[in-house]
């Protein structure tokens with residue numbers, strides 16, 4: 001039986017009243033979504049939905065007094081009357097819990113103006129065997145901002161059973177379909193709030209979920225949604241985010257969602273809460289005419305595992321890494337498992353990861369930071385600064401802001417690791433302390449290859 005298919009007997013025993021007590025913590029009871037062809041997807045009978053919803057007219061209204069499990073429709077950032085996509089830099093229709101809205105409004109700087117590259121360097125064009133995609137129209141440097149946009153929608157990433165009460169014993173499949181129907185119903189309310197130009201842009205996107213019981217809106221969200229980190233209500237107040245944690249929300253964008261997948265991607269996308277925008281950066285230097293690609297999945301697993309993660313999107317990846325999968329898997333495994341015990345190891349690890357297009361991976365960021373720290377530790381200001389600048393340019397990277405503080409030869413001397421003149425590389429024990437400072441969790445390494 002698929003995980004998440006059935007609700008527990010404990011949950012069944014709860015009355016609807018108990019489940020919607022104001023102030024109770026939302027229990028999403030996310031279902032595992034099916035794909036491909038699912039037969040007989042008729043709407044099941046025998047359930048009802050408790051749906052405390054609020055369609056908000058004032059995006060600035062404080063959500064504090066709203067029940068925590070309320071489904072809130074809100075427009076973020078707030079827009080002026082008669083705003084249109086032509087006279088405004090864009091806005092997002094959101095479906096979220098009140099605490100998530102509170103988190104958004106409390107973001108320092110929110111709502112900041114969009115960051116824009118000086119000139120667009122891409123076009124959206126048909127790509128053989130892939131539908132549409134983005135192609136560069138000029139050379140682009142590594143870490144350059146390529147485009148940024150406010151998403152069309154921000155919604156939960158999956159269907160949930162949490163607001164459904166079953167009036168009879170339903171089969172696992174009926175429960176699953178009930179969750180899908182109710183998800184589509186909530187999304188349709190959101191869709192109706194979109195500006196008509198945004199509705200047209202949304203409906204023009206690809207849909208790889210036409211025959212698996214998904215509705216037209218949830219199908220487009222499943223095909224095009226991009227994970228948005230750090231929006232889980234409550235979670236990040238008490239728990240440390242894990243590497244690659246994308247949370248439970250997803251954003252659909254007019255342009256960034258047109259990027260095709262590659263396991264050797266040349267771009268990195270990042271959601272910036274202050275500007276409330278998805279931003280697209282170059283992962284490496286990109287030549288004019290190259291297709292811009294993004295990874296839809298984690299890249300630290302072998303090619304076959306990647307192909308199965310891509311199945312819901314309805315294609316098999318033929319990128320350079322998948323084309324030569326044995327050699328590529330071996331090099332990925334070597335580079336990811338490599339321990340850095342000195343600067344040369346670090347430089348080799350970075351070079352191997354770059355050859356595999358892994359610049360967007362957390363492990364690459366850790367290796368960059370380790371190399372910078374090692375240079376600082378031995379008092380090499382020039383190389384330390386060079387790596388600090390390199391990290392600072394990676395604006396999507398959580399370590400960019402700290403590195404920025406050390407990107408001049410003078411500033412680097414205030415770094416706690418600075419030991420000018422020592423020239424000796426650190427001991428194994430000192431290295432362990434360095435890694436610990438970077439927040440590496442044991443479980444993280446266990447999940448690689």
Ligand SMILES: C[S@@+](CC[C@H](N)C(=O)[O-])C[C@H]1O[C@@H](n2cnc3c(N)ncnc32)[C@H](O)[C@@H]1O
Nearest residue numbers: 130131132206208224257258259260261313315
């Ligand atoms: C997020 S959309 C990307 C944009 C899409 N190509 C379009 O025309 O709008 C995802 C869909 O694009 C196609 N796609 C993405 N990457 C692909 C690839 N590497 N090879 C073939 N098709 C791909 C698949 O149909 C997938 O379901």
